[in-house]
Amino acid sequence: MHLAIRAPPPTLYDMESFFARYRNPLVLLALLVVQIIGLAVQVHRTDSSHAGSARASLDTRDGSGVRLIRLWANSLVSPPERLIHASGMGIAGAWQNYLDLRHVRQQNQDLQKTIDRMRLEQAALLEDARQGQRLQALLQFQEKYIYKTMAAQIIGTSGSNQSHVVYLDKGSSEGLARDMAVITPDGIVGKVREVYPHSAQVLLINDQTSGAGVILETTRIRGILRGNASGQPQIVGIMSDNRIKPGEKVLTAGGDEIFPRGLPVGEVAKVVRDPERDSFIDVILKPAAQLDRLDEVLVLTSVEPRFPPDQQQDMATSEELKGAEVEQEKAQKKASEIMAERLPGLIDPNLPTDQQPLNDSTPPNPIGSQPQPLHPDRFTPGDTTGSPQSAPAGQSAPAPAPATGPQKSTPPRRNP
Amino acid sequence: MSVLTTDTRRDLEIRRYPLFAYVLVPLLALVLQAWLPRVLGRFAWFDLLLIVTVFFALGRRSPIQGMLMGGILGIFQDALTNHALGINGIAKTVVGYLAASVGVRIDVENFTIRLALIFLLSLVSSAIYIFVVRVLLGLELDSNWIFEIYKALGNSLIALVSFPLLDRFQSRD
Numbered sequence: 001m002h003l004a005i006r007a008p009p010p011t012l013y014d015m016e017s018f019f020a021r022y023r024n025p026l027v028l029l030a031l032l033v034v035q036i037i038g039l040a041v042q043v044h045r046t047d048s049s050h051a052g053s054a055r056a057s058l059d060t061r062d063g064s065g066v067r068l069i070r071l072w073a074n075s076l077v078s079p080p081e082r083l084i085h086a087s088g089m090g091i092a093g094a095w096q097n098y099l100d101l102r103h104v105r106q107q108n109q110d111l112q113k114t115i116d117r118m119r120l121e122q123a124a125l126l127e128d129a130r131q132g133q134r135l136q137a138l139l140q141f142q143e144k145y146i147y148k149t150m151a152a153q154i155i156g157t158s159g160s161n162q163s164h165v166v167y168l169d170k171g172s173s174e175g176l177a178r179d180m181a182v183i184t185p186d187g188i189v190g191k192v193r194e195v196y197p198h199s200a201q202v203l204l205i206n207d208q209t210s211g212a213g214v215i216l217e218t219t220r221i222r223g224i225l226r227g228n229a230s231g232q233p234q235i236v237g238i239m240s241d242n243r244i245k246p247g248e249k250v251l252t253a254g255g256d257e258i259f260p261r262g263l264p265v266g267e268v269a270k271v272v273r274d275p276e277r278d279s280f281i282d283v284i285l286k287p288a289a290q291l292d293r294l295d296e297v298l299v300l301t302s303v304e305p306r307f308p309p310d311q312q313q314d315m316a317t318s319e320e321l322k323g324a325e326v327e328q329e330k331a332q333k334k335a336s337e338i339m340a341e342r343l344p345g346l347i348d349p350n351l352p353t354d355q356q357p358l359n360d361s362t363p364p365n366p367i368g369s370q371p372q373p374l375h376p377d378r379f380t381p382g383d384t385t386g387s388p389q390s391a392p393a394g395q396s397a398p399a400p401a402p403a404t405g406p407q408k409s410t411p412p413r414r415n416p
Numbered sequence: 417m418s419v420l421t422t423d424t425r426r427d428l429e430i431r432r433y434p435l436f437a438y439v440l441v442p443l444l445a446l447v448l449q450a451w452l453p454r455v456l457g458r459f460a461w462f463d464l465l466l467i468v469t470v471f472f473a474l475g476r477r478s479p480i481q482g483m484l485m486g487g488i489l490g491i492f493q494d495a496l497t498n499h500a501l502g503i504n505g506i507a508k509t510v511v512g513y514l515a516a517s518v519g520v521r522i523d524v525e526n527f528t529i530r531l532a533l534i535f536l537l538s539l540v541s542s543a544i545y546i547f548v549v550r551v552l553l554g555l556e557l558d559s560n561w562i563f564e565i566y567k568a569l570g571n572s573l574i575a576l577v578s579f580p581l582l583d584r585f586q587s588r589d
Binding site for chain 2: 023024027028031032035036037042043066070071072073074076077080081084154155156157158159160161163165166167182193194201203206208209228229230231274292293
C-alpha cells in the first residue's frame with residue numbers, strides 16, 4: 001500500500017504573505033511590463049533597404065496618447081524656458097551679476113549699484129547689439145531668399161545627448177507645420193518634427209534618426225545624411241570613392257521633399273570605412289550651421305518660389321514676350337488649318353476607313369475611266385484618223401471607240 | 417564604507433518633504449535639463465532627473481515611491497526627445513528601485529558613498545537605456561561610453577553639491 005503525503009493547498013494567508021514579501025519586486029515588474037508594452041505600441045517593424053533585413057523603427061507619427069504626454073511635457077517646460085530666454089541674460093548672466101554684486105558691495109554699495117546697473121545695461125545692450133547683428137544678417141538672407149520663411153528663436157533642447165532636438169518659440173498658431181525645413185544663412189539645421197500651439201520641436205540633422213538627401217558638390221555623389229553617436233552629421237550608404245576629399249562642400253540634393261536643392265549642408269571633414277559593410281564608407285561632415293550654438297533660425301513655411309520685385313518684373317516681361325510668340329504660333333496654326341480645309345485631302349471624313357482613298361490599291365487612273373479629250377488630235381491615245389491637218393476642213397476626227405479592251409495604238413504619221 | 421545591519425535599518429530616518437518640493441524640484445530639474453544644454457553645448461554632462469530620482473529614493477527609502485518618481489520623470493524626459501516614451505522611464509524606474517533598496521542597507525550620508533552610488537547608478541541607467549533601445553526595440557543607436565562616464569562623473573559632482581541644498585526642504589516633525 002502506497003501512501004502519499006500531499007502538501008496542503010495554498011491558503012489566502014499564504015498568498016497575502018507572498019505579495020507582502022515580494023511587494024517591491026512585483027511592483028517593479030509591473031511597472032516595467034507596462035512601460036515595455038507602451039514601447040511596443042509605439043515602435044513598429046519596417047524593412048530596411050540597405051540592410052536587407054527587417055528592423056524596428058520609431059513611428060514618426062505619434063499616437064494621440066503619446067502626443068498628449070509630449071504636449072504636457074512641452075507645456076511644463078516651454079513657459080519657463082521662454083521666460084529664461086526673454087530675461088535676456090539667463091541664469092549664467094544672473095550668476096555672474098550675483099558674484100559681481102557680492103564683490104563690489106564690500107567696497108561701496110551705492111557705487112556698486114551704479115556700476116552694476118551700468119554693467120547690466122552694457123551687457124544687455126551688447127547682447128542686444130549682437131542679437132541685432134544676427135537678426136540683421138538673418139533678415140538680409142530672408143529678403144533675398146526665394147522661398148517664404150519665418151524667423152524663430154531656439155528656446156530649449158531635449159536635454160539628452162542621444163536625442164538632438166531643439167525647441168522653437170513658434171508653433172502652429174504662427175503657421176508652422178510638420179516637416180518644414182529649418183535653416184540658417186549658413187546652412188540647413190533640421191526639420192520640424194512636432195508642432196505645438198506656441199512651440200515646435202525641430203529634429204537636427206546630426207540626430208541618428210534624421211535623414212536628408214545630399215550631394216557632394218564636386219564629385220556629384222549622392223547620399224543620405226544622418227547623425228552618428230558623437231553628434232556629427234555623416235553621409236552614409238555610399239560606395240568607397242577615392243575622389244572624396246576633406247574640404248569638399250556638400251549641398252542638399254532636393255529629393256527628400258523637405259529641403260530645397262542646393263542649400264549648403266557642410267563640408268567633408270573626414271572619410272571613414274563603414275564598420276558594417278566593407279565596400280561602403282561614411283563621410284563625416286563639418287556642418288555649415290553651428291548646430292550647438294543656434295539662436296535664431298528660419299523655417300521654410302512655403303516652397304513656392306518668392307522672387308524679388310525686379311526679378312518678378314523680368315519674369316512678367318518674359319511672360320508677355322512668350323505670350324506674343326504663342327499668339328503668333330496660334331495664328332500660323334489657324335491659317336494652316338484653313339488652307340488644309342480648302343485644299344483636297346487624301347482623307348475623306350465621310351467615308352469609312354477601309355474605303356479611304358489612301359487605302360485604295362487600284363491604279364490611280366484606270367483606262368476605263370480615262371477622261372475624253374475635248375479636241376482629240378494625233379497625240380490622243382487610240383486616234384487612228386491621223387493628224388488634224390489630214391482631215392477635211394470642217395470634219396472633225398471621229399471619237400475614239402470606247403476602250404473595252406487593249407487597244408492597238410497606231411504610230412503617228414510623220415509630216416512630209 | 418559603513419554598512420548597516422538589518423536591525424539598524426529601521427533606525428534610519430525616513431525623510432519627509434513638503435508637497436511643493438515633490439513638484440517644484442522635479443519641474444526645475446526638467447526645465448534646467450532642457451535649457452542648460454543650449455548654454456553648455458556638448459559639455460552638458462549631467463542628468464538632473466536622475467539625480468532628483470536618486471535623491472528622493474534615498475530620502476524616502478521606499479522602493480515603490482522611488483520607482484514611481486523615476487518612472488514619471490523618465491517618461492517626461494522621453495517626452496522632450498524624439499524617442500519613444502518609456503526608454504528613460506524604464507531606466508529611471510530601475511534606478512529608483514535600486515537607490516531606495518541600497519539606501520536602506522548602507523549609510524548614504526557619507527560623501528564618498530554618495531559619489532560612488534550616483535556614479536554607479538548613472539552607468540546603470542545608461543546601460544539600461546542602451547539595452548532597451550538596442551535589444552528590446554531593435555533600433556539602431558550608436559553609443560559613446562566615454563561620454564556616459566563623463567556624465568556619471570558630472571552627476572556625482574552635482575549630487576555632492578545639490579543634495580545638501582535639497583535637504584533644506586526636509587520637513588521637521
